[in-house]
Amino acid sequence: MKKDPTSRAEQAVLVLQGGGALGAYQAGVYEALNKEGIRPQWVAGVSIGAINAAIIAGNPPERRVERLREFWDGVSSQLLAPALSPGYGPLAHEIFNASSAALVALVGAPGFFTPRFPPAPFQPAGTPGALSYYDTTPLEKTLERLVDFDLINTPDVKQKVRLSVGAVNVETGNFRYFDSADATYTRPIGPRHIMASGALPPGFAPVEIDREFYWDGGLVSNTPLQYVIDQPTATDMLVFQVDLFSARGRMPRNLGEVAERGKDIQFASRTRLNTDLVAAQQKLTHAAQNLAARLPAKFATDPDLITLLNAGSPAAVTIVHLIHRSKHYETQSKDYEFSRHTVREHWEA
Template identity: 40%
Template sequence: MLKHVTPDTFRTDRGSDAAVISELERTGTPPEAITEQRLPTTVPTRLRRVPKELGQIVLVLQGGGALGAYQVGAYQALHEAGVEPDWVIGTSIGAINASLIAGNALENRLERLREFWSRMQHSPWVEMLGAWPLMGPLATNLTTITHGIPAFFRPNPLAFLGLHVPLGSEAAGYYDTSPLARTLSELVDFDRINGRQTRLTMGAANVRTSEMRYFDSRDMDLDIRHVMASGALPPAFPAVRIDGGLYWDGGILSNTPVEAVFDDDPRKNSVIFAVHIWNPQGPEPDTIWQVMSRQKDIQYSSRAVSHIARQKQIHRLRHVITELVRRLPEKEQKTEAVRELAAYGCLTRMHVVRLLAPPFEGDDHTKDIDFSPRGIRRRWETGYADTSRVLELAPWLGDFDPVEGFILHEARPGVMMTAG
């Protein structure tokens, strides 16, 4: 069982201030509108809550296998600060973590998350191999590939008979994920999810149409299939059929499901904690091994900056539309044509707090299958520390441009950059 984390270290290798400012400028924010605050250097013991008047709390979780342990540390910090999400959105491992949060009572959530991630860990004998500097990572990764993880997935023998052997649409994968279905059935209460106390949304890719679909507890009853579909990453895991449609992991289309919040109808004032576990910035690789790692980071960070830039621009236009309508004579405002145009505007304000998991020394393209106890523990602890510092600073408090409906808070080593 994973214990309560109390980290005493803080990673500082997530990019320079100049690189962060460059990213924020790409969202359309002028340099003079970017502010900087220093983050606490130690993990605070007293954390601030998010004022209710700022709107709903949304937790958005990327996909990324073992990297998802960082998300659980982030949630633990929120939980201990009394900041519980009204809405949890996830893809792949993010959907699994999201279902464990939404599918349990407040007092049981951390216990269930710890239980799940304890089951994901390799056995002690594999951890013993981790003591060898060169053999450790290789041994743990080979164990995952050849034996699977008992509570998650196991090899599908038929898949290794040949690439052209017919397996069936719902079995065409190198691994069988029925162990995950059993694990989720023990740890997630879908009656609670379908009671709609905490909204849950999970993204999956339609195999036939290549379209993203978000399964949303607000609009439909959810079950294990929806979680499994969101995490069915091909060719490792087989597709999942739901209502006649076949679905794969949503991360192959969009691994940053924050778009679900911006496209929601009706939109609401929100504080959105977007927990990103793939680093969009990185060094130029000069070996094939490094190329494989950097390619994966780029692929699964899912153009997060460009997504945010687009949403920031669109949301500002919504505010501008509302302001322009207000400036019209009252008689004009009441005409059908103006009312129709006014419907495109809104005055909702969204604070997006972007938490970015750091790289660790020795990370490579296999980091998302590093289910070693040490790997899980250090990512969990770092997520907890990073989020605790952000909560202490509370960057969403303050005065902001009234026309700016999208305020981006970017947490980086030692600093919080705010664009808005």
């Protein structure tokens, strides 16, 4: 009999980091959770994590893995597979990865993005074409095909999975979440909200929503963990935090590995900081609760005590941290290496 890790938790939450092509790892994690009967009630994502999150929230349980597979098979390429097999050894594998990434940079990823023509420097100033190297119109069509946004926006909370995606306002620099459970935001969540969360400059142009322009939320925070924890709830949560960059890695041996290691540290350190802050916040909240229980009743209405008690959620939060581990032959271009072989390798990691 399978043991359900969510049996002691009222709500399972899936938190998905950004990381481009590495996001196939998140799809594989969801498939594994699904096999164990773990069905998240809330999915939060940034960048590629937002795309995976939308596919999960925008499909019934029995179709989610199939739709994730359809997305990742669709955006990956087999163009180099016959000419250069990664099975020849580590060096060949490294060459294969670098060549595949170079091909993506040249021709784009099917169903995701294509190079702009004419290129950005030759586009009229102020237009989307002048602000990015690639056009993400194919992604909008892919999302419309693979995601049931009516399901995401249904008022029936028993049928829907809550979806939260993060993006940053280009003009104000303010970070915000588009949340299907936010009653103050009356516009339905649609493809462009997901695209805004993944609009990483200068590759992708900002996305206009409600007369404001948004870029990839990863510019500010590459994980939605803090947002999830900050939401008021009395329900215990089991959070599966799925990260695509590891803080740990070996000493670089060349400039290529320096660039890769720097990228890992840059994105992983933000996630580690958020995780540490959440742990400290939970510790403070529990200490305040324990102190309040031992104080005389006359202190129950003390403003300072009330402030301390309200600083964090009364709910218990358990975080299961899952981190993608890079292979030694991966390069600094691993987040845009969309070859079919590598995408499936990430999925099965």
